[in-house]
Amino acid sequence: DRLPALLCAMPKAELHMHIEGSLEPELIFALAQRNGVAIPYASVDELRQAYAFTNLQSFLDIYYAGASVLLKEQDFYDMAWAYLERAAADNVVRTEMFFDPQTHTARGVDVKVVIDGLHRACVDAEATLGVSAALILCFLRHLSEEDAFETLEQALPHRDKFIGVGLDSSEVGHPPEKFAKVFGRCRELGLHLVAHAGEEGPPAYVWSALDVLKVERVDHGVQSARDPALMARLAQDRIPLTVCPLSNLKLCVFPDLKAHNLGTLLDAGLVATVNSDDPAYFGGYMNENFLQTFAATGLTAQHAWQLAANSFEGSFIDDAAKAGYV
Ligand code: ES4
Ligand code: ZN
Numbered sequence: 001d002r003l004p005a006l007l008c009a010m011p012k013a014e015l016h017m018h019i020e021g022s023l024e025p026e027l028i029f030a031l032a033q034r035n036g037v038a039i040p041y042a043s044v045d046e047l048r049q050a051y052a053f054t055n056l057q058s059f060l061d062i063y064y065a066g067a068s069v070l071l072k073e074q075d076f077y078d079m080a081w082a083y084l085e086r087a088a089a090d091n092v093v094r095t096e097m098f099f100d101p102q103t104h105t106a107r108g109v110d111v112k113v114v115i116d117g118l119h120r121a122c123v124d125a126e127a128t129l130g131v132s133a134a135l136i137l138c139f140l141r142h143l144s145e146e147d148a149f150e151t152l153e154q155a156l157p158h159r160d161k162f163i164g165v166g167l168d169s170s171e172v173g174h175p176p177e178k179f180a181k182v183f184g185r186c187r188e189l190g191l192h193l194v195a196h197a198g199e200e201g202p203p204a205y206v207w208s209a210l211d212v213l214k215v216e217r218v219d220h221g222v223q224s225a226r227d228p229a230l231m232a233r234l235a236q237d238r239i240p241l242t243v244c245p246l247s248n249l250k251l252c253v254f255p256d257l258k259a260h261n262l263g264t265l266l267d268a269g270l271v272a273t274v275n276s277d278d279p280a281y282f283g284g285y286m287n288e289n290f291l292q293t294f295a296a297t298g299l300t301a302q303h304a305w306q307l308a309a310n311s312f313e314g315s316f317i318d319d320a321a322k323a324g325y326v
Contacts, residue, residue: 007290007304011325013094013311014087014275014286016219016242018138018168019118020067020100021278022083031069031078039069051281056200056251057170063281067103076117084125084133086279090286093325094132094315097122098166101151102140111154119161132317136194138166139182141174148182156189163316164192166219167209171201176208183213192316194219194242200253203227210239217242217314222253225261235269240314244277245293246284257296266303273311 025044032039041047047066053059070076080097087095099118101111115135122133137155139148155162165186167179176183176195183193197209199220206224209215210233221241224230234241245260247253254260265272274293279285284292290307293299312325 003294003301003304004291006301007294008287009091010304010308011091011093012286012308013096013273013315013317013325014092015096015217015240015273015311015314016098016244016275016277017083017095018063018098018100018278019080019083020070020103021063021282022086022280023066023070023079024082024280027079027082028066028069031075035069035071035075037069037071039065051250053251053281059251059278059281060169063278064103067100068107070104070114071107071109073113073117073120076114077121080118080121080133081124083279084121084129084131086285088125088129088131092131092286094312094317096134096136096163096316098136098138098168100138100140100168101155102143102147105151105154111151112158115155115158115161119158132321134316135162136164136166136192137162138168139179140169141167141178141196142170145179145182148179149185152182152186159189162191164194166193167195167197167213168219171196171199171205175201175205177212180212183215187214192216196220198223199248200251203230206230206234210237216240216316220244220248222248222261222265225264231268231270234271238271238313240271240273240310241265242275242314243272244275244282244289246282246289247277250282257293260293260297262293263297263299263303266299266306271310271314272307273314274307 025047104114125131125133193215194217195209195215196219198206217240219242
C-alpha cells in the first residue's frame, strides 16, 4: 500500500496551527529553567501525563499554563523554529501560524517581543528550510471585544509582520458576533479574516462567522455537517474548513477517528483541509494527522490529492505564487 508514502511525500499547506500549541514538554521545561519560571509539574513525563483532555476547556487550561514560560524574543523564535523544522520534515511548503498575543501581554510581555521573535523565525524558514511562513493574530474570545481592540492597537505598528486575524479560545458562550466591530475594523485595514467556529459550538456560530464577521475561512467547522443549508452555503462559496482530526479526537469532538466526518465534508464538495492545531498537545504534526485519519476512515489517494489542492486553494499566498503550487 503506497498511500502512506503519498500522504507524507505530497507538498501541502498548513492553515490551522497555534504556535503556542507546538511547544513540546521538553522545550517548556528548558524555557522554564532558562527564564526562572516555576511550573506546577515535576518532570517532562508528569507534564505529558496531564495531557488527557475531555473537552476544549480542559485543554486550554493546560495550554495557557504551558505558554507561561515564554518571556523573551528568543523564546518565541526558538518555539517557532522548532515547529518550522517539523513542518519542513512533513513536506509542508506553506504554513499560516496563529499566535495569541493576549496570552503574553497579560503577563507583561510586549507584543513587539512576541511578533519580532515569531517573524524572525518565519524569515529564516523561508531562507533555509524553503517553507513559506506567515502569521495570523488571534483574539481570545473569552475576553472582551474592548480587549481585542486594545490588542489590535498594540499590534498595528507591526502590521507588516502578520497577514490576518482570527478568533480562538473557549467557543461556547462566546459567539462570533461578540467581535463584530473589531473584525469590521480589521476588514477595513485589509487584513485577512478567519475564525474558529463549529468546533464545539453550533452551526449558528458558523453562520455568524460568515455573515457577521465575513471570514474567508472557518477554523474547524465540523459541526456544519448538522445543517444542510450551511453545507450548501460553504460549498457554493468555496469557504475552506480547516479541519484538525487529531485535535477533534483528543478533545472528544468525535469518539474515534473512524467517526470523523472529514470524508463527508470532502464528498459534499467542501474545501476541507487537514491541519495539526496544537501538535505538541494532540499527538502529531501534519503527516501524523494525515496517516492516522486515512488509516481509520478509508479515505483514498483521490481524497489525498483533493486535500493537498484544497490547502493551497485555501491559503493566503498571493495569486502568482498560488499558481505555482496548484
Ligand atoms: C485551540 Cl483546539 C483550539 N480551539 C480553540 N482555541 C484554541 N487555541 C488553541 N487551540
Ligand atoms: Zn485551533
